[in-house]
Amino acid sequence: MKEHKKLLDTFVSICSLQSNFILGNTNFLRLSFKKGDYMEREVTRGKIVAIIQGKINIKCNHLWHNNIGDSEFFVLTKYSFIAVNFLEDTRLLLIQTESFVDSYEMRVLNTLIKISDQYNYNMDSLLLCPSILNICKQIMDYMDAGVMSRTLAEIKRMELFYNLLSFYTEEQLAHLFYPVLSNFSGFRSFIFNNYKRVKSVKELVALSYMSKSLFYKRFMDEFHISAKKWLLQKKLEEISCKASLPDMTVKRLMMESECNSLPQFNNFCKRYFQCTPSELIKKEQSRCLLKE
Numbered sequence: 001m002k003e004h005k006k007l008l009d010t011f012v013s014i015c016s017l018q019s020n021f022i023l024g025n026t027n028f029l030r031l032s033f034k035k036g037d038y039m040e041r042e043v044t045r046g047k048i049v050a051i052i053q054g055k056i057n058i059k060c061n062h063l064w065h066n067n068i069g070d071s072e073f074f075v076l077t078k079y080s081f082i083a084v085n086f087l088e089d090t091r092l093l094l095i096q097t098e099s100f101v102d103s104y105e106m107r108v109l110n111t112l113i114k115i116s117d118q119y120n121y122n123m124d125s126l127l128l129c130p131s132i133l134n135i136c137k138q139i140m141d142y143m144d145a146g147v148m149s150r151t152l153a154e155i156k157r158m159e160l161f162y163n164l165l166s167f168y169t170e171e172q173l174a175h176l177f178y179p180v181l182s183n184f185s186g187f188r189s190f191i192f193n194n195y196k197r198v199k200s201v202k203e204l205v206a207l208s209y210m211s212k213s214l215f216y217k218r219f220m221d222e223f224h225i226s227a228k229k230w231l232l233q234k235k236l237e238e239i240s241c242k243a244s245l246p247d248m249t250v251k252r253l254m255m256e257s258e259c260n261s262l263p264q265f266n267n268f269c270k271r272y273f274q275c276t277p278s279e280l281i282k283k284e285q286s287r288c289l290l291k292e
Contacts, residue, residue, distance in 0.1 A: 027096040028153060030140050037086040040245060046078040046097035046180055050128060050136045054090025059083045059244060061237045063123045064287075071133050074125040077179030078192065081241050093136045095157070097180045108165070109181060115174035126176055129167040135160050187218050195234060199258075201227045236272055243277075244284035250277045 033039070033054070043060075055069040060082045067087070068074065075097065076082065128136065139156050142148040164173065174181070190208065198204045204227065205215045219227045239257050242248060250262070254277065259265035262277075269277045 027157070028139055028143065028148070029094040029096075030143050031092045031094065033086040033090045033092075035086060035088050035090075037090075038084070038246065039086075040081070040083045043076050043078055043080045043082055047076045048095040048097060049074055049076055050093040050095070050132075052091045052093055052133075052136060052140065053088075054092075055087040056090060057085040057087060058123075059241060060123055061241060065123050065125065068125050071128045072125040073128050073132075074123060075176055075179050081238060083241060083245060091140070093140055095160075097177075108161075109173070109177050112170060112174040112177065112181060115170060124175060126168065126172060129163065131167065132160060132163045135163065188222050191219070191222075195231060201231060204231075232272075240273075240280070240284055243281045244287065246285075248281050248285070250281065253277055253281065 050073040051068060051070060053070055055067060057064075057066045058068065059065075060076060061080050065074065069088075078097075135156060139148070139153075142152060142156075168176075191204070194204060194207050198207065205212055208215050210218070216227065219230070223230050225233075235257070239253065242256055243253055250265075254262060254265040257265065257268075259268060265277055269275060269280055273280050275283065
């Protein structure tokens with residue numbers, strides 16, 4: 001309970017200095033899907049995803065999370081590619097985590113960075129405690145009734161965050177918000193905003209307007225891996241994720257992977273996935289079916 005009181009005291013003291021804070025928008029979004037629906041898209045903004053009703057399987061980059069159901073929530077990292085299978089009729093409430101940046105919430109979360117650095121992130125979910133589930137349902141009711149305003153959204157967001165600090169441990173919050181905390185660096189945001197625009201580390205260095213030596217040092221400090229290996233990892237994650245999509249073909253996967261020829265793509269897959277493109281598609285789609 002001491003850690004809860006410490007976080008809450010920090011939150012309350014900061015809030016008292018932020019009484020005039022105004023949201024640019026409500027930062028809430030409610031979505032409904034039918035059983036059997038399928039969705040794939042690139043996530044450009046981080047989101048808290050609360051499942052009010054239903055059940056889903058989700059793949060985020062190379063990470064799988066299956067049978068996430070009623071009253072569970074998790075955080076989606078920005079700059080990621082997701083594929084979602086809806087196993088039941090599902091109602092979701094999404095909360096933009098960008099609304100935390102430069103706010104009192106982010107200041108509190110920022111105190112958890114040292115704890116979050118100890119984790120190997122795997123997109124775990126948490127159960128919504130009764131009070132937070134009620135808040136989420138109230139938010140959706142207000143949106144359904146068309147009465148949600150920026151002022152009301154501000155109140156509900158503060159109420160939601162206060163309950164998060166009250167009913168979850170620092171370790172749980174650090175793990176849950178790892179995507180938010182790990183993307184707080186301006187350099188990291190630059191990398192995620194631009195890595196898909198380039199084909200080499202040299203081009204990325206040029207965009208950064210840094211010297212090569214400074215860029216390499218900053219990158220290693222931030223990601224603990226060389227820029228060349230990191231870019232390759234991201235490419236492999238994206239290919240693997242796209243290979244799992246329904247009706248994916250070798251030709252389409254090759255084109256979306258920006259390979260110039262089938263022999264080149266075949267050699268690439270054999271080198272990094274230890275299989276042919278067609279075998280990769282079968283493997284990833286079989287894995288997806290097994291996890292449903």
